[in-house]
Amino acid sequence: xxxxxxxxxxxxxxxxxxxxxxxxxxxxxxxxxxxxxxxxxxxxxxxxxxxxxxxxxxxxxxxxxxxxxxxxxxxxxxxxxxxxxxxxxxxxxxxxxxxxxxxxxxxxxxxxxxxxxxxxxxxxxxxxxxxxxxxxxxxxxxxxxxxxxxxxxxxxxxxxxxxxxxxxxxxxxxxxxxxxxxxxxxxxxxxxxxxxxxxxxxxxxxxxxxxxxxxxxxxxxxxxxxxxxxxxxxxxxxxxxxxxxxxxxxxxxxxxxxxxxxxxxxxxxxxxxxxxxxxxxxxxxxxxxxxxxxxxxxxxxxxxxxxxxxxxxxxxxxxxxxxxxxxxxxxxxxxxxxxxxxxxxxxxxxxxxxxxxxxxxxxxxxxxxxxxxxxxxxxxxxxxxxxxxxxxxxxxxxxxxxxxxxxxxxxxxxxxxxxxxxxxxxxxxxxxxxxxxxxxxxxxxxxxxxxxxxxxxxxxxxxxxxxxxxxxxxxxxxxxxxxxxxxxxxxxxxxxxxxxxxxxxxxxxxxxxxxxxxxxxxxxxxxxxxxxxxxxxxxxxxxxxxxxxxxxxxxxxxxxxxxxxxxxxxxxxxxxxxxxxxxxxxxxxxxxxxxxxxxxxxxxxxxxxxxxxxxxxxxxxxxxxxxxxxxxxxxxxxxxxxxxxxxxxxxxxxxxxxxxxxxxxxxxxxxxxxxxxxxxxxxxxxxxxxxxxxxxxxxxxxxxxxxxxxxxxxxxxxxxxxxxxxxxxxx
Numbered sequence: 001x002x003x004x005x006x007x008x009x010x011x012x013x014x015x016x017x018x019x020x021x022x023x024x025x026x027x028x029x030x031x032x033x034x035x036x037x038x039x040x041x042x043x044x045x046x047x048x049x050x051x052x053x054x055x056x057x058x059x060x061x062x063x064x065x066x067x068x069x070x071x072x073x074x075x076x077x078x079x080x081x082x083x084x085x086x087x088x089x090x091x092x093x094x095x096x097x098x099x100x101x102x103x104x105x106x107x108x109x110x111x112x113x114x115x116x117x118x119x120x121x122x123x124x125x126x127x128x129x130x131x132x133x134x135x136x137x138x139x140x141x142x143x144x145x146x147x148x149x150x151x152x153x154x155x156x157x158x159x160x161x162x163x164x165x166x167x168x169x170x171x172x173x174x175x176x177x178x179x180x181x182x183x184x185x186x187x188x189x190x191x192x193x194x195x196x197x198x199x200x201x202x203x204x205x206x207x208x209x210x211x212x213x214x215x216x217x218x219x220x221x222x223x224x225x226x227x228x229x230x231x232x233x234x235x236x237x238x239x240x241x242x243x244x245x246x247x248x249x250x251x252x253x254x255x256x257x258x259x260x261x262x263x264x265x266x267x268x269x270x271x272x273x274x275x276x277x278x279x280x281x282x283x284x285x286x287x288x289x290x291x292x293x294x295x296x297x298x299x300x301x302x303x304x305x306x307x308x309x310x311x312x313x314x315x316x317x318x319x320x321x322x323x324x325x326x327x328x329x330x331x332x333x334x335x336x337x338x339x340x341x342x343x344x345x346x347x348x349x350x351x352x353x354x355x356x357x358x359x360x361x362x363x364x365x366x367x368x369x370x371x372x373x374x375x376x377x378x379x380x381x382x383x384x385x386x387x388x389x390x391x392x393x394x395x396x397x398x399x400x401x402x403x404x405x406x407x408x409x410x411x412x413x414x415x416x417x418x419x420x421x422x423x424x425x426x427x428x429x430x431x432x433x434x435x436x437x438x439x440x441x442x443x444x445x446x447x448x449x450x451x452x453x454x455x456x457x458x459x460x461x462x463x464x465x466x467x468x469x470x471x472x473x474x475x476x477x478x479x480x481x482x483x484x485x486x487x488x489x490x491x492x493x494x495x496x497x498x499x500x501x502x503x504x505x506x507x508x509x510x511x512x513x514x515x516x517x518x519x520x521x522x523x524x525x526x527x528x529x530x531x532x533x534x535x536x537x538x539x540x541x542x543x544x545x546x547x548x549x550x551x552x553x554x555x556x557x558x559x560x561x562x563x564x565x566x567x568x569x570x571x572x573x574x575x576x577x578x579x580x581x582x583x584x585x586x587x588x589x590x591x592x593x594x595x596x597x598x599x600x601x602x603x604x605x606x607x608x609x610x611x612x613x614x615x616x617x618x619x620x621x622x623x624x625x626x627x628x629x630x631x632x633x634x635x636x637x638x639x640x641x642x643x644x645x646x647x648x649x650x651x652x653x654x655x656x657x658x659x660x661x662x663x664x665x666x667x668x669x670x671x672x673x674x675x676x677x678x679x680x681x682x683x684x685x686x687x688x689x690x691x692x693x694x695x696x697x698x699x700x701x702x703x704x705x706x707x708x709x710x711x712x713x714x715x716x717x718x719x720x721x722x723x724x725x726x727x728x729x730x731x
Contacts, residue, residue, distance in 0.1 A: 039077045040077060055077040068101040068104050075101070082094065099118070120158065129162055133163070153183060157176070167205070169205050196218040196222065197216065243255045411452050438479060439598050446507070456492065460495060461499065469509055478592065487521075505521070506522040528579065528580065530579070538559050539562075615727075617639050617661050618661075620650045662688070666691055677707040692713050693713075
């Protein structure tokens with residue numbers, strides 16, 4: 001039971017020289033490559049003397065040129081010659097030398113060749129099958145990395161042959177099955193000899209004599225077609241195997257016939273002259289190897305001498321450095337006194353800085369408290385404005401389409417949103433403001449904005465024109481409130497600084513990606529323009545550009561909020577302006593047009609807020625206007641409510657009447673909403689408590705949890721949100 005050697009790497013090797021030769025500009029490498037090509041061709045013809053001679057010359061040239069890659073290939077060919085003519089230890093020695101150099105230059109192709117060759121010598125020569133299989137698998141790994149089907153085929157043939165050699169047919173046959181189709185279609189004679197002879201061996205082991213003879217005869221047929229000297233050694237082994245097969249089945253005539261063919265080929269291939277050529281060539285190569293080692297030792301001695309000289313210089317330099325360090329040490333001692341005084345001054349400065357830091361933190365805390373207070377004081381009256389507007393719309397259906405009432409409601413909602421954003425400008429920077437998905441029509445939204453700014457437009461005798469591209473879908477999904485804020489800020493600026501002019505609002509589709517419409521918006525005016533040196537400042541916080549007059553008022557946050565909101569939409573914005581001619585602000589926003597998303601949002605909005613059962617609600621609120629708004633809002637939607645002015649009245653009433661929910665104001669005199677809620681819970685009452693407050697939810701979240709309040713709704717709010725919250729909590 002034997003394995004078959006594979007020399008595909010020699011053929012591939014020779015071809016690689018032909019392809020790479022013209023591209024190599026180094027004359028020594030060209031020379032070495034040509035020598036290796038000739039060595040490979042000679043080896044295929046079993047002209048060992050010439051093959052070793054060429055490989056040796058290539059090795060010498062590569063060594064002089066410090067070309068480790070060429071040297072590794074030369075060692076590969078030298079090892080092949082020794083292996084073929086039975087000096088296996090020397091073959092292993094030269095393969096390993098080549099593998100060291102191939103690893104050094106990290107050439108996976110050559111590493112694959114050398115691992116396959118080491119596998120051959122260990123397995124084919126029956127030295128160590130396990131070690132051989134390990135090298136074969138390492139070679140297969142590199143073949144797979146390069147996706148080279150030809151090399152993968154031979155690697156698997158080698159591994160299968162190795163397993164067969166130790167009669168491990170179950171592991172070996174899978175490798176032959178893997179490559180059978182490829183060999184039959186694309187394989188060369190050598191691979192077909194190997195595949196068929198091994199299948200013969202496999203079926204022989206199963207005592208399937210008919211199949212075994214069929215595959216052996218196929219292998220013999222391919223051997224007869226072969227004219228490569230090197231592959232004749234494989235043919236010799238095939239004749240030997242089929243002779244043994246016929247002997248086993250007692251067909252002695254055929255057994256004798258193929259045994260004679262085996263002996264004849266053996267005598268022809270491994271004659272005395274070739275064996276002597278290998279020995280002579282090997283001695284010369286070993287002699288050269290010894291000379292190279294001697295040269296290497298000489299070089300190392302020269303390097304050591306250079307290092308010794310460098311060490312002497314280093315010692316001198318070290319002495320100079322030591323002297324300089326002593327001078328520095330004396331200087332350091334002298335400077336330490338100066339530094340000690342500086343440290344005292346630094347400590348005093350640090351104390352002053354800590355005091356300043358504490359004052360800054362105190363100022364920051366006061367600012368936060370101020371923002372929270374202002375937020376509450378502004379939202380409370382806004383609740384009244386928004387609520388009364390809703391009441392008018394509910395009670396006077398004939399005013400539903402009134403442009404004045406629409407403008408009032410829009411302005412109230414916008415004012416609320418504007419107040420929130422001005423007070424949260426730093427939270428926007430910290431990405432704490434989240435956009436909401438709403439369904440809207442861009443033409444309608446722009447028209448409402450235009451109408452709401454009508455009085456500001458006629459103040460300076462301006463006109464607003466809207467141009468919307470027909471390619472924009474009828475219905476879009478996005479945060480229309482934030483979009484309105486952007487337009488109102490931009491249009492307000494244009495109207496303030498334009499006289500007897502016009503402002504054009506344009507919207508057109510710039511790009512469509514899936515369901516996302518990237519829409520370019522432009523606000524164009526022919527006003528007084530912005531000076532070039534101020535154009536980069538207008539988006540900064542609290543910056544007001546005083547253009548021709550000094551009476552323009554504002555917070556200096558309008559365009560800052562615009563830029564932050566555009567960035568929240570993941571859009572872009574830029575400004576173009578020329579003094580005396582006008583300003584154009586262009587921004588692009590991605591807005592969704594997904595129909596399923598639109599339907600989902602519409603379905604969510606279509607909440608049935610009608611009350612099937614009678615809900616009784618306790619309203620705890622000290623502000624009379626808010627009492628009226630909340631009561632009317634609830635009663636108009638079939639809720640029954642009781643109103644008290646403070647927490648103590650609420651505590652008395654909850655003992656007497658069962659309520660479905662309690663709407664609790666937070667900022668009340670006598671006793672606040674938090675303390676009232678705690679006392680209600682202490683009574684064991686589990687009625688849902690909904691905090692209806694002008695405070696920002698994030699500012700009171702911890703107190704909400706501590707007071708066991710179930711939900712928070714920030715004033716002003718949409719009525720349906722309150723109704724759905726009541727129904728959800730009272731179930």
